[in-house]
Amino acid sequence: MDGYYAFMLVATALVLMMTVPALALFYGGMSRSKSVLNMMMMSYIAAAIVGILYVAVGWSMGFGGDAESGGTFFADPTALLWLDTVTTDSYVFVMFQMTFAIITVALISGAVADRMKFSAWVLFVPLWALLCYFPMAHMVFSCTADSLICGRIGAQDYAGGTAVHINAGVAALVLVLLLGKRVGWPREQMRPHNLTLTMLGAGLLWFGWYGFNVGSIVFTGATDEENIAQFFSETGRTFANTTLATMAAILGWLLIERLLHGKATSLGAASGIVAGLVAITPAAGAVDIEGAVAIGLIAGAVCAWAVSLKYKLGYDDSLDVVGVHLVGGIVGTVLIGVFSTADGAGGVDGLLYGGGAGSLGDQALGVLVAIVFSGVITAIIGLAIKFTLGLRIAEEDEVEGIDFVEHGETAYDLHSGMGGGGGGGKTGVLGTQPVTSEGAHA
Amino acid sequence: MKLVTAVIKPHKWEDVREALETFGVTGMTVSEVSGYGRQKGHTEVYRGAEYDIALVPKIRIEIVVDDDDADDIVGIVVKTAQTGRIGDGKVWVSPVETVIRVRTGDKDEAAL
Numbered sequence: 085m086d087g088y089y090a091f092m093l094v095a096t097a098l099v100l101m102m103t104v105p106a107l108a109l110f111y112g113g114m115s116r117s118k119s120v121l122n123m124m125m126m127s128y129i130a131a132a133i134v135g136i137l138y139v140a141v142g143w144s145m146g147f148g149g150d151a152e153s154g155g156t157f158f159a160d161p162t163a164l165l166w167l168d169t170v171t172t173d174s175y176v177f178v179m180f181q182m183t184f185a186i187i188t189v190a191l192i193s194g195a196v197a198d199r200m201k202f203s204a205w206v207l208f209v210p211l212w213a214l215l216c217y218f219p220m221a222h223m224v225f226s227c228t229a230d231s232l233i234c235g236r237i238g239a240q241d242y243a244g245g246t247a248v249h250i251n252a253g254v255a256a257l258v259l260v261l262l263l264g265k266r267v268g269w270p271r272e273q274m275r276p277h278n279l280t281l282t283m284l285g286a287g288l289l290w291f292g293w294y295g296f297n298v299g300s301i302v303f304t305g306a307t308d309e310e311n312i313a314q315f316f317s318e319t320g321r322t323f324a325n326t327t328l329a330t331m332a333a334i335l336g337w338l339l340i341e342r343l344l345h346g347k348a349t350s351l352g353a354a355s356g357i358v359a360g361l362v363a364i365t366p367a368a369g370a371v372d373i374e375g376a377v378a379i380g381l382i383a384g385a386v387c388a389w390a391v392s393l394k395y396k397l398g399y400d401d402s403l404d405v406v407g408v409h410l411v412g413g414i415v416g417t418v419l420i421g422v423f424s425t426a427d428g429a430g431g432v433d434g435l436l437y438g439g440g441a442g443s444l445g446d447q448a449l450g451v452l453v454a455i456v457f458s459g460v461i462t463a464i465i466g467l468a469i470k471f472t473l474g475l476r477i478a479e480e481d482e483v484e485g486i487d488f489v490e491h492g493e494t495a496y497d498l499h500s501g502m503g504g505g506g507g508g509g510k511t512g513v514l515g516t517q518p519v520t521s522e523g524a525h526a
Numbered sequence: 527m528k529l530v531t532a533v534i535k536p537h538k539w540e541d542v543r544e545a546l547e548t549f550g551v552t553g554m555t556v557s558e559v560s561g562y563g564r565q566k567g568h569t570e571v572y573r574g575a576e577y578d579i580a581l582v583p584k585i586r587i588e589i590v591v592d593d594d595d596a597d598d599i600v601g602i603v604v605k606t607a608q609t610g611r612i613g614d615g616k617v618w619v620s621p622v623e624t625v626i627r628v629r630t631g632d633k634d635e636a637a638l
Contacts, residue, residue, distance in 0.1 A: 270575075273577050273578075273579075275570065275572050275577045276572055341574070344574065345571045345574055345576075346571075347571060349571065349572070351572055351573060352573070355573060388573075388574070391573045391574055392573075392574045392575075395575065404573060407573075
């Protein structure tokens with residue numbers, strides 16, 4: 085299994101790269117030029133906080149119990165405190181799971197663009213990781229007989245459709261409902277300020293996702309020989325499925341966009357990549373390549389439509405965490421019940437392959453539990469912060485720009501080129517600041 | 527003395543600068559500006575949301591010249607910046623009372 089251990093070291097680094105910098109770039113490009121640094125900082129600070137917290141109690145809460153009785157919602161938080169009794173030859177698995185915790189928390193940040201106090205985010209991040217993600221990771225990934233979603237319900241989730249994407253998507257929705265809309269939304273123009281960053285981030289996310297999905301293999305063999313055989317066959321399947329679903333989702337998103345709005349856009353392609361990756365995450369081991377293409381196509385098309393819901397329903401999910409991660413996560417997790425094959429990782433046939441509706445029911449129940457759990461816990465944390473520290477920056481600060489107000493910086497110095505004058509934002513000789521309806525001066 | 531102000535399409539800026547230099551204009555003030563006239567803006571779509579981009583980017587050129595040169599310079603700008611389509615811009619001429627060169631204190635024609 086030497087090859088497996090070597091691969092896990094690489095996979096872990098790949099998944100960390102998904103947050104720092106891939107997600108930060110993906111979100112940063114979509115935000116406004118006065119908020120891009122804050123948007124990227126929310127990912128970077130999440131990595132720092134959640135990483136240390138994970139080693140302290142996260143691993144123990146997720147995987148601290150024995151295989152027979154690890155708790156329904158979480159395992160013993162003190163059993164493996166600070167990796168007590170965990171030997172260093174297991175550290176790579178701790179680090180791998182840590183990177184999942186980090187990106188799940190960071191995913192939420194896209195919804196709260198432009199307006200969340202940095203201090204409130206710094207408080208929300210560890211509380212949410214501790215009370216919402218670590219338990220959910222236990223319920224889904226630990227898979228003891230008692231763990232709720234995997235053990236008791238028996239829902240399949242290969243790499244985190246429920247624990248990562250539905251979890252983050254629901255949290256994003258709850259948080260924007262508590263935060264409220266941005267000043268001027270949706271009347272005011274808030275278009276993405278740099279789509280090349282977003283295209284770059286989406287591409288890096290795709291690359292990193294091979295670590296995320298392919299690295300999520302769980303061995304079931306009794307001997308090393310059996311496990312080696314599983315490693316070869318299963319990684320081929322998950323790698324191919326991850327690739328094909330993503331490609332299909334690009335096409336699905338662009339097709340819907342072309343039909344509804346007349347043009348195939350670069351933001352549509354970048355969004356399609358992420359929607360496809362989200363949807364194949366739970367299903368990567370369960371379906372064959374035709375199933376992966378179908379799930380990717382459906383996820384791309386459904387998410388392309390779902391991002392318009394916020395305008396109809398009136399919630400300011402700024403960068404569409406709900407439309408892409410919650411909806412894409414539901415699509416992928418539920419469709420396992422339709423497209424899974426018995427030779428896949430879950431060993432059951434879905435509806436389409438004669439397995440009946442049993443699996444579909446398990447998947448739907450797993451989704452429902454994840455939504456309710458994440459919704460309730462996030463609401464408690466969000467309300468607690470809202471009525472103590474407060475969630476939002478002042479309205480005039482939001483208009484001026486959160487980068488300068490919260491971090492004392494502005495991302496771009498666009499005026500030095502002509503005439504060698506002062507910098508952008510507040511630092512300029514004339515003290516210029518964004519005032520036009522276009523968002524920032526350029 | 528006259529102030530010639532021209533608002534033109536950005537991609538015509540290099541042509542206009544070359545033509546003015548050939549004529550003998552040795553300096554000018556140039557800024558990137560935005561606005562709209564009959565061209566109006568356009569619509570962009572991001573994740574299905576339509577954005578009306580009301581303001582169109584333009585280049586504004588300002589040159590202070592001798593009274594005798596004003597008409598020629600206006601003619602050059604109009605000739606080189608013209609594409610014949612909506613949005614080509616405007617040129618206008620206004621009187622200038624006094625010009626002083628900051629370095630030497632020279633006044634008026636001597637300061638041009």
